[in-house]
Amino acid sequence: MGKFKVHQDLRGFLKTLEEEGQLVHITDEVLPEPDIGSAGRAASRMTNGPAVQFDNIKGYGPGYSVVTNVHGSWANHALMMGMPKTATTKEQFEELNRRWDLFPVAPNIVSRDEAPCKENVVEGDDVNLFDLLPLYRINEQDGGFFIGKPATVTADPRDPGNFNKVNVGTYRIQVKGKNRIGMQCLAMHDIAVQLREAEKKNEKLPFAIALGNAPLVTFMASTPIAFDQNEYEFVGALQDGVPADIVKADTSEHLYVPAGSEVILEGYIDPRVRTCEGPFGEFPGSYSGCRSQTEGVITHITYRTNPIFENIYLGMPWTEIDFLMALNTSVPIYKQLHDEGFPEVVAVNAMYTHGFTEIISLKPRYGGHATGAAFKLLSTPHAMPYCHNVILVDDFVDPFDLNQVVWALSTRVRPDKDVKVIQNCAGMPLNPSEEVPGMTAKLIIDATTPVDPEPLKRSVELLRDPAKTAEYAKIIADLQAAL
Amino acid sequence: MKCPRCEFDQISTIAKSPQAGVWEVYQCDQCFYSWRSTEDPKVADVFKLTKEQIDNLQVIPPVPPLEV
Numbered sequence: 001m002g003k004f005k006v007h008q009d010l011r012g013f014l015k016t017l018e019e020e021g022q023l024v025h026i027t028d029e030v031l032p033e034p035d036i037g038s039a040g041r042a043a044s045r046m047t048n049g050p051a052v053q054f055d056n057i058k059g060y061g062p063g064y065s066v067v068t069n070v071h072g073s074w075a076n077h078a079l080m081m082g083m084p085k086t087a088t089t090k091e092q093f094e095e096l097n098r099r100w101d102l103f104p105v106a107p108n109i110v111s112r113d114e115a116p117c118k119e120n121v122v123e124g125d126d127v128n129l130f131d132l133l134p135l136y137r138i139n140e141q142d143g144g145f146f147i148g149k150p151a152t153v154t155a156d157p158r159d160p161g162n163f164n165k166v167n168v169g170t171y172r173i174q175v176k177g178k179n180r181i182g183m184q185c186l187a188m189h190d191i192a193v194q195l196r197e198a199e200k201k202n203e204k205l206p207f208a209i210a211l212g213n214a215p216l217v218t219f220m221a222s223t224p225i226a227f228d229q230n231e232y233e234f235v236g237a238l239q240d241g242v243p244a245d246i247v248k249a250d251t252s253e254h255l256y257v258p259a260g261s262e263v264i265l266e267g268y269i270d271p272r273v274r275t276c277e278g279p280f281g282e283f284p285g286s287y288s289g290c291r292s293q294t295e296g297v298i299t300h301i302t303y304r305t306n307p308i309f310e311n312i313y314l315g316m317p318w319t320e321i322d323f324l325m326a327l328n329t330s331v332p333i334y335k336q337l338h339d340e341g342f343p344e345v346v347a348v349n350a351m352y353t354h355g356f357t358e359i360i361s362l363k364p365r366y367g368g369h370a371t372g373a374a375f376k377l378l379s380t381p382h383a384m385p386y387c388h389n390v391i392l393v394d395d396f397v398d399p400f401d402l403n404q405v406v407w408a409l410s411t412r413v414r415p416d417k418d419v420k421v422i423q424n425c426a427g428m429p430l431n432p433s434e435e436v437p438g439m440t441a442k443l444i445i446d447a448t449t450p451v452d453p454e455p456l457k458r459s460v461e462l463l464r465d466p467a468k469t470a471e472y473a474k475i476i477a478d479l480q481a482a483l
Numbered sequence: 484m485k486c487p488r489c490e491f492d493q494i495s496t497i498a499k500s501p502q503a504g505v506w507e508v509y510q511c512d513q514c515f516y517s518w519r520s521t522e523d524p525k526v527a528d529v530f531k532l533t534k535e536q537i538d539n540l541q542v543i544p545p546v547p548p549l550e551v
Contacts, residue, residue, distance in 0.1 A: 033522055058521075059500030130498035130508065137519075141527055143488070144510070144517035176515050177497050187544045200550040272546050276514045276537050279530055290514075290532060292540040429543070437541070 004082030006242045009116065009260025010212045010310055013080065014051065014067065020085055022076050023051045023067075031058045032066075032136030040068040040138070040313025044320045048075040048085070053308070057134045063306045066134050068313055071215065072320035077327070080215040081238070089327070089400050093347065096238065096331045103229075105236025107256070108243040115247035115259040116304050117210075123300040128178040132263065132301065133211070133309045135175055139281035143290065146280055147173040148312040148321075151210040151221035151261075152183070155254045157197040166254065167191055168231035170222040173209070174277050179298045182277040183269065184291075186429065187438075188385045190227050195269060195294065204268035207296065208249040212262025212310040217244065223328035224382035232256070251300050262307040266300040283325070284353050285316040286432045317353060326351035329382065333358070336380045342373050349399035355386045356431060359405055363395035367454030371420070374444040378425070385426045388433070389443045396462075397447075408447040418446040486511035487524040489532040513537060 007013040017023035026039065036054055043049040053067040071077060075085035078092055087095075112118050122132075129135065135145040150173055156165040167190040174182035185192045198205040210217070216238050220231040235244035249255040251266045277293035314321045333355070334348040342362065349359040360377060364370040370392040377383050377390055393399060393408040413419065420443070427440030434440045450456040484494045491513035498508035510517040514532050518524040 031521055033519060059502050059505035061502045064501075128498070131501055137522070140525070141530055143530075144515065145508075174515070176510065176517070177495075182515070185544055192544045195544065196547050200547050202549060274542050274546065276532070276540060287530070290530070290537075290540055292542045294544075 004240045006082060006239045007080070007216070008214050008245050009258075010067075010070070010214065010262060010308060011260075013070070013215045014053070014308070016079055017051050017070070017076060020075070020079055021050070022048070022073070022079060022085065023053060026052060026054045027056055029056045029058050030054060032134060034137075034140070036066055036068060036136050036311070037138045037313055040072070040311075040320060041315055043069040044072040044313060044315075044318065044323070046073070048073045051076060054134075060134050064134050064309075065306075066136070066309045066311060068311055069320050070310060071218070071324040072313075073323060077323055080219065082240070090347075090398065093327050093330060093400065096327055097334065099238050099240055100234075100331055100335060102237035102241055104233035105239075105241055105243055107232040107236060107246045109256065110245050110247050110259045112247060115245075117247065117257065117259060117261045117264050118250075118302045119305050120303050121250075121301070122303075127298050127301055129175055129181075129265075129298065130178060132303060132307065135309075136311075138311070138313060139287075139315065141287055142280050143174065143276075143278050145175045147175065147181075147211065148314060149211070149218060149310055151213050151217055151258070152191065153208045153210065153249070153255045153257055154191055154194050154205060155252075156194050157201075157203065157205065160254045162228075163256075164228045164230050166230060166256065167194065167227075168210075168217070168221045170218070172280060173296075174280070176275075176295065179267075181265075181296045181298065182275065183294045183296050184277065185269075185294050188381075188426075188428070193227065198269070199271045202271050204271055206252040206255065206268045207266070208252060208255045208257045209265040210257045210261040210263070211265070212308050213258050214244070214260055217258045217261075218310075219324065219328050222325055224332055226381065250302060261304075262310065263301065263303040265298045266302075267296055267298040269294050269296045281314050282430050283314050283317070283319075283321045284356070284430055284432060288430050322351070322353070325354045329355045333377065333380055333383060337373060337376055340376075342376055344369070344395070345373060346395045347399050348377075349405075350383070350387070351400075353431075355383060356428070357389040357391070358383060358387050359391045359393060359399035361393050361395055361397055361399040362448070364448050364451045367451050369451065370446050370448045371444060374446075378422075378442055385428045385438075387442070388427070388431065388440055390445065392444070392446045392448050394448050405447075409445065412447040412449060413445060420444040420446075484509065486514060486516055487518065488516040488526045488530065489514040489534070489537065491534075 078087040245259040274292040279287040429437035
């Protein structure tokens with residue numbers, strides 16, 4: 001503990017980003033549309049692009065600001081973990097794996113007086129989201145103004161006092177009035193399980209929505225973990241054992257929110273109500289259509305003085321969301337394979353469009369073993385609906401290096417034997433390739449070297465690096481650096 | 484004023500700029516499309532909606548049967 005810098009709020013992380021040259025401020029006056037979305041697009045396309053903070057938004061004036069692209073580069077992702085901003089993707093994957101095993105780390109529950117998120121309160125008729133947050137349209141064809149980076153906290157109505165079943169998740173929000181919001185609760189998500197129980201009894205589902213959070217809170221809110229695993233206990237693990245600071249929500253006995261968040265929206269989902277929501281430019285790089293989705297009512301807001309509104313840009317990958325959902329999708333799936341029956345798995349790359357395509361690196365023990373790992377993957381909670389395409393590569397292939405993966409596809413795949421398609425499986429409705437949203441086929445490509453008893457009729461001897469390759473890599477790099 | 488998406492003619496003003504008189508935000512009472520007065524909303528044909536389409540949108544998540 002103590003080796004890595006820990007951020008308990010967004011403000012502290014923005015300070016670190018600024019010190020490291022990974023945050024820029026736009027101080028000229030701008031209209032919310034199209035400037036903020038455009039900046040999010042541009043920054044996430046740059047190599048190691050910075051967070052971008054707008055400090056002068058037309059119609060809002062002093063004291064209001066918006067920040068976007070906070071997680072939108074590998075440098076920012078590394079700084080979120082307290083690592084050097086030059087840490088590679090593989091190094092960050094391995095460090096996340098190490099910290100993952102520290103779970104659970106119980107959170108630190110602070111008093112209301114100690115929680116910065118409680119500095120100010122508005123409630124009842126005074127609630128007005130537009131007065132508090134510089135809301136804006138992210139992409140041109142979005143149906144309204146969306147909040148794309150919330151950490152929404154809900155409890156299980158069947159067992160509301162069970163902290164392990166308190167869920168912290170990211171579900172997109174369309175603002176539909178000064179105190180009304182649309183929320184997307186897809187059937188495969190934990191919140192939909194909870195909502196179903198409430199709606200069976202025509203009961204409201206209370207929520208507390210945290211905006212502008214410590215970076216690892218946002219990271220965990222978008223990480224697929226088990227229904228009865230608590231996100232805050234993972235935040236403590238990923239903070240290398242430093243507990244997350246949380247505080248009880250004002251209007252719900254069982255909900256806890258991050259103490260340092262910029263804004264907390266408290267209220268409830270209106271039971272059995274669905275209204276038109278969308279479209280919204282989504283992570284697959286296309287707009288989701290309009291659907292009839294749930295509505296929530298905000299009854300009570302607490303916020304820090306001069307709150308910073310943190311939002312995300314989503315567009316044609318890669319954008320900020322691809323960085324945010326890269327390793328937090330890969331690590332839990334790796335754990336579910338490696339720790340639950342497939343210790344031969346050495347790494348999982350589920351970084352592409354939130355795991356629509358996943359690459360497993362493993363050392364198969366017998367013929368067909370690799371295909372078995374694919375079946376296991378396709379039965380894990382997240383991959384079962386999300387993953388369409390599975391690529392299996394040998395243990396010596398780095399799944400994060402697409403040059404190596406394509407080498408394996410090119411030199412190991414026998415199309416007549418190694419390509420399998422399984423019809424009529426669970427899908428993810430936001431994937432535009434699904435003819436019926438929510439249903440898909442699964443593709444498995446085995447690009448591993450055949451293992452007995454599968455016949456391997458031709459001898460394949462891999463090339464090895466010449467003996468002094470590592471030594472020369474350093475010599476050449478030093479010479480180049482001295483130029 | 485009509486909704487740029489579904490042409491419904493009942494539009495609510497859901498927000499006014501905190502600095503008075505800079506902009507307003509409008510929302511359609513039927514399809515919930517919203518826009519700021521400083522925008523010139525151009526809804527692509529593929530995203531335009533009729534009343535019939537709005538009434539028959541896919542419901543997410545499905546509403547469960549009531550348990551009494």
